[in-house]
Amino acid sequence: MAISENQIADAPATHYGRLNPNTIVGAAFFILALVFLYYIIPNYISSPPFMQHPLLSPKFLPQVAGWSVLVLSLVLMVSGLRVPPEREPGDELRRGVSVIRQGLMVAAGVVYAFFFEQLGAIGSGVLACVLLFLASGLRNPLIYLLAAAFPVLVTLLFIYLLNVPLPAGELWEAWF
Amino acid sequence: MENFSEVMSLFLSVDNFIAIAVGVLIGVVVGAIPGLTATMAVALALPFTFSLEPVTAILLLVGIYKGGMYGGSITAILIRTPGSPASACTLLDGYPMAQQGKAKKALKTALYSSVVADVISNVALIFFAAYLAKIALNFGPPEYFWLICFSLTIIVSVSGSSVVKGLIAAFLGIIVSTIGLDAVYGTQRLTFDNYNLMDRVSFIPLLIGLFAIPEVIDFYTSKVAPHIRTAVTGASLTWQEFKASLKTIIRGSVIGVIIGAIPGTGATSAAFISYSEAKRTSPRKDNFGKGEVEGVAAAEAGNNGVAGATLIPLLSLGIPGDVITAIILGAFMIHGLTPGPVLFQENLTLVYALFCGILVSSVVLLVVGNAAIKYFSLIADIPKTILLPIVLMFCIYGAYAVNNSTFDIGLMLAFGILGFVFNRTGIAAAPFLIGFILGPMFEDNLRRTILISKGDPSVFFRGPITWVFVLLTVASLAFAVRRYWVTRN
Numbered sequence: 001m002a003i004s005e006n007q008i009a010d011a012p013a014t015h016y017g018r019l020n021p022n023t024i025v026g027a028a029f030f031i032l033a034l035v036f037l038y039y040i041i042p043n044y045i046s047s048p049p050f051m052q053h054p055l056l057s058p059k060f061l062p063q064v065a066g067w068s069v070l071v072l073s074l075v076l077m078v079s080g081l082r083v084p085p086e087r088e089p090g091d092e093l094r095r096g097v098s099v100i101r102q103g104l105m106v107a108a109g110v111v112y113a114f115f116f117e118q119l120g121a122i123g124s125g126v127l128a129c130v131l132l133f134l135a136s137g138l139r140n141p142l143i144y145l146l147a148a149a150f151p152v153l154v155t156l157l158f159i160y161l162l163n164v165p166l167p168a169g170e171l172w173e174a175w176f
Numbered sequence: 177m178e179n180f181s182e183v184m185s186l187f188l189s190v191d192n193f194i195a196i197a198v199g200v201l202i203g204v205v206v207g208a209i210p211g212l213t214a215t216m217a218v219a220l221a222l223p224f225t226f227s228l229e230p231v232t233a234i235l236l237l238v239g240i241y242k243g244g245m246y247g248g249s250i251t252a253i254l255i256r257t258p259g260s261p262a263s264a265c266t267l268l269d270g271y272p273m274a275q276q277g278k279a280k281k282a283l284k285t286a287l288y289s290s291v292v293a294d295v296i297s298n299v300a301l302i303f304f305a306a307y308l309a310k311i312a313l314n315f316g317p318p319e320y321f322w323l324i325c326f327s328l329t330i331i332v333s334v335s336g337s338s339v340v341k342g343l344i345a346a347f348l349g350i351i352v353s354t355i356g357l358d359a360v361y362g363t364q365r366l367t368f369d370n371y372n373l374m375d376r377v378s379f380i381p382l383l384i385g386l387f388a389i390p391e392v393i394d395f396y397t398s399k400v401a402p403h404i405r406t407a408v409t410g411a412s413l414t415w416q417e418f419k420a421s422l423k424t425i426i427r428g429s430v431i432g433v434i435i436g437a438i439p440g441t442g443a444t445s446a447a448f449i450s451y452s453e454a455k456r457t458s459p460r461k462d463n464f465g466k467g468e469v470e471g472v473a474a475a476e477a478g479n480n481g482v483a484g485a486t487l488i489p490l491l492s493l494g495i496p497g498d499v500i501t502a503i504i505l506g507a508f509m510i511h512g513l514t515p516g517p518v519l520f521q522e523n524l525t526l527v528y529a530l531f532c533g534i535l536v537s538s539v540v541l542l543v544v545g546n547a548a549i550k551y552f553s554l555i556a557d558i559p560k561t562i563l564l565p566i567v568l569m570f571c572i573y574g575a576y577a578v579n580n581s582t583f584d585i586g587l588m589l590a591f592g593i594l595g596f597v598f599n600r601t602g603i604a605a606a607p608f609l610i611g612f613i614l615g616p617m618f619e620d621n622l623r624r625t626i627l628i629s630k631g632d633p634s635v636f637f638r639g640p641i642t643w644v645f646v647l648l649t650v651a652s653l654a655f656a657v658r659r660y661w662v663t664r665n
Contacts, residue, residue: 021600021601022601025603029344036351044365044366044367045365046363046364047361048361052626053626055622055623055626058354058358058360058361058363058365061354061615061618061619062365065348065350065615068343068347069344069347069351072343076338076341096399097397097398097399102396102397105397108565108568112585113582113585113589116572116576116582116585121573121576125569125573128568128569128572129565129569132564132565132568133561133562133565135396136561143562146562147565150565150566151569154566154569155573158577162224162227164223164227164573164577165577165580166573166576166577167576
């Protein structure tokens with residue numbers, strides 16, 4: 001059911017405006033689908049010189065999926081423009097969140113993604129846990145003992161009980 | 177008799193019993209913690225199964241699945257926060273009961289209904305899976321092609337509030353599933369000359385990234401919500417009350433079994449159908465929604481009746497019935513097993529050992545569920561500020577353990593960011609996973625059909641089985657379109 005211009009203009013604060021998640025996501029996927037279809041598929045999927053049937057082509061399924069995303073994202077974008085979606089109750093919780101809190105979470109992610117082998121499973125686990133406890137504003141020093149205890153326990157669980165090897169840490173190996 | 181002793185020797189292992197108990201316990205605990213889901217728990221437990229025997233590994237995951245189904249109802253009843261979508265129906269009567277000081281009665285009703293439904297569902301699994309697998313032995317690539325098409329219609333039911341968004345996620349999942357070397361020609365597809373991507377995108381980092389990491393990111397990008405504490409109080413369920421609800425429980429279980437056996441229909445619809453059927457036939461229909469024992473029993477019987485039945489299409493046809501069984505399918509593959517009719521031919525003892533374990537899991541659920549009611553406050557009072565850093569640590573270690581590669585950690589975090597974007601924009605992650613799993617099956621069977629028929633399209637309609645699946649696919653799509661219009665209007 002279409003909504004008139006006036007209805008959109010008079011939309012209560014419980015609704016988004018025209019620039020809403022649906023239009024943004026629709027536009028983003030539309031552009032990505034175009035890039036995928038016209039740049040990535042031609043350059044990063046190679047087809048053999050001879051094929052028995054066009055449906056056997058390695059490009060067939062990615063092309064079908066790419067075109068489907070293109071059409072569906074257009075539908076999403078148009079529907080977002082015509083009928084702005086309602087705001088969710090959780091949106092309020094996401095406003096005004098401390099940058100430090102978010103930055104410490106990103107720092108914990110960086111520790112795991114880039115220093116896991118250098119610091120080892122225990123070292124990176126302790127550091128990331130401390131960063132995340134700080135992000136939550138925990139002040140009890142005893143809690144920080146958990147940040148040291150849990151990585152040790154979980155690492156030992158993986159290595160000795162489950163026979164899954166985890167890195168000891170190149171940095172420590174070089175020192176000792 | 178020889179087979180029986182083989183099954184028993186495979187099943188009667190201490191490891192299996194520990195796996196079931198630990199699995200159910202983890203499931204109930206995770207389900208009882210608001211914000212954590214059974215899907216997340218199953219995904220996180222997957223790396224732990226690498227070194228386990230296949231039966232032990234699958235039983236651990238099935239235990240978590242079943243425990244999680246019940247655990248979700250605890251938070252639904254006590255704090256009006258369903259631990260899983262399927263528990264949403266339980267809160268209709270469960271929460272009013274808790275407010276009236278009958279929390280213990282509601283939780284006991286949910287537990288006993290869940291256990292009875294679980295047993296009925298398991299018995300159905302044992303009887304029907306083998307029969308269906310026998311029929312599936314006649315399937316060739318064209319039949320499987322249509323079966324996969326039918327299964328792809330699952331996407332509509334797991335799309336959440338927007339089918340369009342769900343379909344976008346599914347096609348993105350299909351695109352990601354094509355990364356790697358082409359199975360027929362061996363040419364590179366979307367690998368960007370990175371050797372880590374030649375052997376396809378690893379399943380476990382994708383899974384953990386999509387279902388566990390977004391919860392962590394969401395927590396640290398939101399203000400801390402106040403921690404709600406609640407107590408389990410009031411009288412317990414009496415035998416008379418249980419007996420009065422038994423008919424409803426059995427009816428709900430049967431509804432759950434039928435719905436669970438159809439891929440994609442899911443526990444949520446089973447719970448609501450069971451509930452509305454109970455309300456329609458109950459002499460106390462006016463009390464429904466105000467704190468009726470029968471209402472809780474109907475909802476829980478409906479959603480737990482699905483648990484065993486979703487394993488019917490998985491074990492007999494190799495088709496996941498929902499997201500958790502899609503993860504369990506991945507566990508089978510990690511252990512070198514392919515669910516489907518061939519599993520019944522080549523690993524019959526393993527299948528029956530699994531059945532024994534699944535039956536035992538119902539008894540374990542009863543014991544663990546009772547303990548969970550008693551010690552609920554200890555479970556639910558673990559603050560997320562401490563819990564989520566540990567969850568993240570499990571995610572990282574689990575992703576690394578797949579190939580001992582930091583590339584997989586990066587991959588998992590990338591899928592985590594994608595899952596977070598999905599969460600924030602109302603896109604369900606489940607269709608992405610279904611697309612990722614079914615995409616290669618679709619392509620493989622399409623190509624095999626074309627190769628065996630030398631391009632003749634009539635092979636796609638070669639017999640009654642293909643026509644049955646064509647009709648099922650069309651009917652499923654028509655039903656989805658109808659439901660979409662009804663919901664929209």
